[in-house]
Amino acid sequence: MSHHPKLKPVTAPPELLAALQQQFSERLTTRSAILERHGKDESFHPGAPPDAVVFAHSSAEVSTVVRLCQQYGTPIIPFGTGTSLEGQIAALYGGICIDLSQMQQILRVSVDDLDCTVQAGVTRKQLNTYLRDTGLFFSVDPGADASLGGMAATRASGTNAVRYGTMKDVVLGLTAVMADGQIIRTGGRARKSSAGYDLTRLLVGSEGTLGIITELTLRLYGQPEAVSAAVCPFPELRAAIDAVIQIIQLGIPVARIELLDALTMQAINRWSKLDYPETPTLFFEFHGSQRSVTEHVEQVREITTEFGVTDFRWAVHEEDRNALWQARHDAYYASLALRPGCQGWPTDVCVPISRLADCILATQADLRSSTLLAPLVGHVGDGNFHLVYVLNPEDPAELAEAERVNTRLVQRALAMGGTCTGEHGVGYGKLPFLAQEHGEEALAVMRAIKQALDPQQLLNPGKLVPL
Amino acid sequence: MSHHPKLKPVTAPPELLAALQQQFSERLTTRSAILERHGKDESFHPGAPPDAVVFAHSSAEVSTVVRLCQQYGTPIIPFGTGTSLEGQIAALYGGICIDLSQMQQILRVSVDDLDCTVQAGVTRKQLNTYLRDTGLFFSVDPGADASLGGMAATRASGTNAVRYGTMKDVVLGLTAVMADGQIIRTGGRARKSSAGYDLTRLLVGSEGTLGIITELTLRLYGQPEAVSAAVCPFPELRAAIDAVIQIIQLGIPVARIELLDALTMQAINRWSKLDYPETPTLFFEFHGSQRSVTEHVEQVREITTEFGVTDFRWAVHEEDRNALWQARHDAYYASLALRPGCQGWPTDVCVPISRLADCILATQADLRSSTLLAPLVGHVGDGNFHLVYVLNPEDPAELAEAERVNTRLVQRALAMGGTCTGEHGVGYGKLPFLAQEHGEEALAVMRAIKQALDPQQLLNPGKLVPL
Numbered sequence: 046m047s048h049h050p051k052l053k054p055v056t057a058p059p060e061l062l063a064a065l066q067q068q069f070s071e072r073l074t075t076r077s078a079i080l081e082r083h084g085k086d087e088s089f090h091p092g093a094p095p096d097a098v099v100f101a102h103s104s105a106e107v108s109t110v111v112r113l114c115q116q117y118g119t120p121i122i123p124f125g126t127g128t129s130l131e132g133q134i135a136a137l138y139g140g141i142c143i144d145l146s147q148m149q150q151i152l153r154v155s156v157d158d159l160d161c162t163v164q165a166g167v168t169r170k171q172l173n174t175y176l177r178d179t180g181l182f183f184s185v186d187p188g189a190d191a192s193l194g195g196m197a198a199t200r201a202s203g204t205n206a207v208r209y210g211t212m213k214d215v216v217l218g219l220t221a222v223m224a225d226g227q228i229i230r231t232g233g234r235a236r237k238s239s240a241g242y243d244l245t246r247l248l249v250g251s252e253g254t255l256g257i258i259t260e261l262t263l264r265l266y267g268q269p270e271a272v273s274a275a276v277c278p279f280p281e282l283r284a285a286i287d288a289v290i291q292i293i294q295l296g297i298p299v300a301r302i303e304l305l306d307a308l309t310m311q312a313i314n315r316w317s318k319l320d321y322p323e324t325p326t327l328f329f330e331f332h333g334s335q336r337s338v339t340e341h342v343e344q345v346r347e348i349t350t351e352f353g354v355t356d357f358r359w360a361v362h363e364e365d366r367n368a369l370w371q372a373r374h375d376a377y378y379a380s381l382a383l384r385p386g387c388q389g390w391p392t393d394v395c396v397p398i399s400r401l402a403d404c405i406l407a408t409q410a411d412l413r414s415s416t417l418l419a420p421l422v423g424h425v426g427d428g429n430f431h432l433v434y435v436l437n438p439e440d441p442a443e444l445a446e447a448e449r450v451n452t453r454l455v456q457r458a459l460a461m462g463g464t465c466t467g468e469h470g471v472g473y474g475k476l477p478f479l480a481q482e483h484g485e486e487a488l489a490v491m492r493a494i495k496q497a498l499d500p501q502q503l504l505n506p507g508k509l510v511p512l
Numbered sequence: 513m514s515h516h517p518k519l520k521p522v523t524a525p526p527e528l529l530a531a532l533q534q535q536f537s538e539r540l541t542t543r544s545a546i547l548e549r550h551g552k553d554e555s556f557h558p559g560a561p562p563d564a565v566v567f568a569h570s571s572a573e574v575s576t577v578v579r580l581c582q583q584y585g586t587p588i589i590p591f592g593t594g595t596s597l598e599g600q601i602a603a604l605y606g607g608i609c610i611d612l613s614q615m616q617q618i619l620r621v622s623v624d625d626l627d628c629t630v631q632a633g634v635t636r637k638q639l640n641t642y643l644r645d646t647g648l649f650f651s652v653d654p655g656a657d658a659s660l661g662g663m664a665a666t667r668a669s670g671t672n673a674v675r676y677g678t679m680k681d682v683v684l685g686l687t688a689v690m691a692d693g694q695i696i697r698t699g700g701r702a703r704k705s706s707a708g709y710d711l712t713r714l715l716v717g718s719e720g721t722l723g724i725i726t727e728l729t730l731r732l733y734g735q736p737e738a739v740s741a742a743v744c745p746f747p748e749l750r751a752a753i754d755a756v757i758q759i760i761q762l763g764i765p766v767a768r769i770e771l772l773d774a775l776t777m778q779a780i781n782r783w784s785k786l787d788y789p790e791t792p793t794l795f796f797e798f799h800g801s802q803r804s805v806t807e808h809v810e811q812v813r814e815i816t817t818e819f820g821v822t823d824f825r826w827a828v829h830e831e832d833r834n835a836l837w838q839a840r841h842d843a844y845y846a847s848l849a850l851r852p853g854c855q856g857w858p859t860d861v862c863v864p865i866s867r868l869a870d871c872i873l874a875t876q877a878d879l880r881s882s883t884l885l886a887p888l889v890g891h892v893g894d895g896n897f898h899l900v901y902v903l904n905p906e907d908p909a910e911l912a913e914a915e916r917v918n919t920r921l922v923q924r925a926l927a928m929g930g931t932c933t934g935e936h937g938v939g940y941g942k943l944p945f946l947a948q949e950h951g952e953e954a955l956a957v958m959r960a961i962k963q964a965l966d967p968q969q970l971l972n973p974g975k976l977v978p979l
Contacts, residue, residue: 157757157866200706211704213713214681229954235862236894237678238931239667239717240938240949241976242958246680246713250706267763290624296734298765337804395702399624427703464705471707482707487696490965491709497964498957509708 056139057096061117065099065141068109072100083124083134083142087189089390089436090132090474095122095142102147104220104228104259110143111257112226120506123253125166125195130391131472133199133252137507143257145194151175152260160217160234162262165194172263181265184209187468188374194258199470200250204373207293207426208300208332209266211468216249220260224499234262247494252470253505255498269300269332273342274360274369277329277349278322282306282409284352285325286402289425291348293398297341301330302426306409308383309376309420316379317372322356327425328373330366373422380420380433388438392451394458395429395467404461405430408454415450417443429467456481471509479511523606524563528584532566532608535576539567550591550601550609554656556857556903557599557941562589562609569614571687571695571726577610578724579693587973590720592662593635597858598939600666600719604974610724612661618642619727627684627701629729632661639730648732651676654935655841661725666937667717671840674760674893675767675799676733678935683716687727691966701729714961719937720972722965736767736799740809741827741836744796744816745789749773749876751819752792753869756892758815760865764808768797769893773876775850776843776887783846784839789823794892795840797833840889847887847900855905859918861925862896862934871928872897875921882917884910896934923948938976946978 065073074080075097085092096119101107114121120140127134136142148164151172155161156179163172170190172183185196187203195201197219202211209215218232232238232245248256279285289302305313310323329345331338346357360366372379381389396404405421412419412432423430432454434447455465455478465471465478480488488511495502495510502512532540541547542564552559563586568574581588587607594601603609615631618639622628623646630639637657639650652663654670662668664686669678676682685699699705699712715723746752756769772780777790796812798805813824827833839846848856863871872888879886879899890897899921901914922932922945932938932945947955955978962969962977969979 155864155866157761158864159761160864200704200710202704202706206704213704213710223953223957227953227956229957230951231954233931233949234864234929235896235931235934236865237667237669237673237680237862237896237934239669239933239935240931240942241717241946241955242722242961243667243680243710243713243717244954244957246710247961250708250710255709267761269763294624294626294734296736334807336807340801340803395704397622397625397627397701398703399622429702429704462701464700464702464707466706467702467704468706475707479708482700484697486690486694487698487711488708489694490690490696490711493964494709494714494961497960 057119057141058117061113061119062097064113065097065110069099074098082127083144084136086127086129086132086134088130088132088474089388090135090472093135093137095136096139098142098144100144100147104222107143107222107257107259108226108228110141111222111224114141114503115224115226115501118501118503120503122505123198123257125192126168126190128189128191129195129199129472130469131466131474133470133472133508135473137473145259146192148259154179156181158234159265159267160262161265162260163193165259165261166192168192169196176265180268182268183263184266185212185215193261193263197249197258197261198252200468202424202427202468204301204303204424206424207302208298213246213249215264216245216261217264218262219245219248219258221248221256221258223256224501224504229256232262250470252472252509254495254509255504271333271335271338272366273331273338274366275329275342276321276358276360276369277327277354278324278356279326280324280353282325282405283402285327286405286425288349288352289327290398292345293426295344297344299329299341299345299426300332301328303328303373304423304425304430305373305376306421309380309422312379312383312420313372313376316375316382319372328369376420376422377433380435383420384418384435387435390434390436390447391431391469392434392454393429393431393466393469394455394463395427396458396461396463398428400461400463401425401428404457404463407457408432411450411453415446417446417450427467428463473508476511524586524608525584528580528586529564531580532564532577536566541565549594550611551603553594553596553599553601555597555599555941556855557602557939560602560604562603563606565609565611567611567614571689574610574689574724574726575693575695577608578689578691581608581970582691582693582968585968585970587970589972590665590724592633592659593657595656595658596662596666596939597936598933598941600937600939600975602940604940612726613659615726621646623648625701626732626734627729628732629727630660632726632728633659635659636663643732647735649735650730651733652679652682660728660730664716664725664728665719667935669891669935671768671770671891673891674769675765680713680716682731683712683728684731685729686712686715686725688715688723688725690723691968691971696723699729717937719939719976721962721976722971738800738802738805739833740798740805741833742796742809743788743825743827743836744794744821745791745823746793747791747820749792749872750869752794753872753892755816755819756794757865759812760893762811764811766796766808766812766893767799768795770795770840771890771892771897772840772843773888776847776889779846779850779887780839780843783842783849786839795836843887843889844900847902850887851885851902854902857901857903857914858898858936859901859921860896860898860933860936861922861930862894863925863928863930865895867928867930868892868895871924871930874924875899878917878920882913884913884917894934895930940975943978
């Protein structure tokens, strides 16, 4: 179900390629190694190479490509860094990939307004490096050094979302090229507005199916005066999650609360040569003034002690914190190393926090009755968690088992009032679950919007909206 | 321009009224006093009564009315409490008003998840009264005791938005009746989701033109352990605004920062028999733990002292705070009382905070060269401010002058990268400014969405999207 082949190759006609060649010369390529890389993301989902890749440098150039593709009825797939996880960039129907990674200009930063405007190919690390001396930072951190356009298109979030919000919250405005080639500007620089339909948030999370994001105005935050992190091993999983619920209910503004299960702790100990206890563990980070960080840390220490934690390890110095978060961000590679030669299929659900313990425990019970190896990590302050199925991709039985377990996971999350994806998006991997999550009536509204804005169905076809 | 007459009466046919009568019996009314009240909001914009009002009790009933109206090509106008400010409820083309004010059930509250689900007619005060013993509260406070459905439809915000966000941020999911009568559910109870188009945020702020909101799932916050308020008179306006900019830049999480100009202070002193200094003044509220509130208050006191404040008045006790905020919320009525017998035309813009001082000072210079009386208040932490033009509605010259000044105000805000409305919405009062704010290309996208979801143009016609 989640392993589409390339569905219906619509080969880009030679006339289109010739027209693009004329406009973009060496910035148009049909070299197969480049096509392959542009059709395959970091997920387990099979890729599908586009017919050609164009490296665009401006909204006007994106518009030119879109108008030409419209003329020839050829699909268009936007590409940032290729770090999506549900097959978002696969050219399922062939077509032209518009690579925005060379659109790397930081157009404007306003320290007074805590915002900036960037081209879509700027990555989050590039932006934060640029911002270092301004006293500001960009908060959304999905792990990968993704492009900001791609992060907006998939409504990314990550470890900081519990405190600072997701892309939905930090994108103030967009420039986007629509299916007819028109360049629109949405939102603006005011902190809030009630002036018309919220096109910004319609485009955020639309995965290139309604328009191609070319520039973004983003909300920034002041770098916290004090930062402190802690590692907190729990005797068992439910205690860890119950501690999180209490922290969230008390409104303690923790910047990060990450859960790693015992298997993941084992994996990162091996991978990063660490000696953490191999039990369910919370990683915390606190941001604020010296005083407020001290206060919040004390509150969290009290709560976690109540839930059986005896070994609360600090990481106050920047290098210790960086080592800690590097270990967390490496969890995916550490997990894969548990079974050398295997590949990872990451998955993602999100449930109301009151159901998080039930959802995770039922999932782990399911995994115990399976042969699958599947470490678990979670942005638990949001009720969001991931599994990585560590698989031998040559073994159809393992694939089928992962698909079975994954379907049960998603249905469990939906039954608990949750969503089939908290942050990875739909792509084509989660497409089969949208009707169940939203109902046919809401899906019909999504289809009507897609039809109205992309009547020829050329923008990233086969993704996000089940036809 | 902002004083439309009823444009093109489409009288509801007797067959429709008979069919509605049969379904709703005494919950259908055509009594003229009730029609008048349902066509006129709290703004200065002329009203236009609907042909009939139906009091609905459920999503299914709303769907029934919508299907019948579709059958007869009759416009449909949703109604909550009638407290809108840009003519949102005026039946400009006649039609059936669906009054949702009797849909007052609080369907579910989850203390663990800090969320609840309510029918659209529940008001914010009703919800907060209900929540009092749960330790939670609903944060959005636009002043009026509006219905939550109406607040979502107009993307309301108010005094707490600087800390807790606007309706865009706190609405997690909706039930809505679409133009074809289908009942859809959007969003959900997970804290975040990347599963498909964000229909929730498309409907929030759509002012009944895309669908009728019948139920809402809302994010709640824990009641703060400690609350403290302060009144801070400044020697002059720019100093007050510069202090706000510094507070926001330092990330001090103030719950409320309200600006009142000297004229408004004079008005509330008279109205509420208070003795505040009659200079530009900031009202603050701080929420948090005892320690963090103390810390934030100290920081703010230091900053305001730097900007020339010598008299920082506290309101720590609940009754003093209530008196203070009551005075703030009464500013509108206090302003009207400056010219007995006159009416108020409230207006609303929002700019990037770095431009706020310039925008307000230029506006006040404009007012000094005008005969208009127009007190100013602002949710300045968001860059949002309001004027109330206090007018003799019988004097065409005064009306014309208010229109001239208002147009200049909006254009000034737009030129500074702001928006024509921070929180009141478009209705028909701000309709003429949408093209200038968003550009014709983005407006074409809004029109395409409207056309796709309401092809007969029956949902609240004449509002939000210029035809």
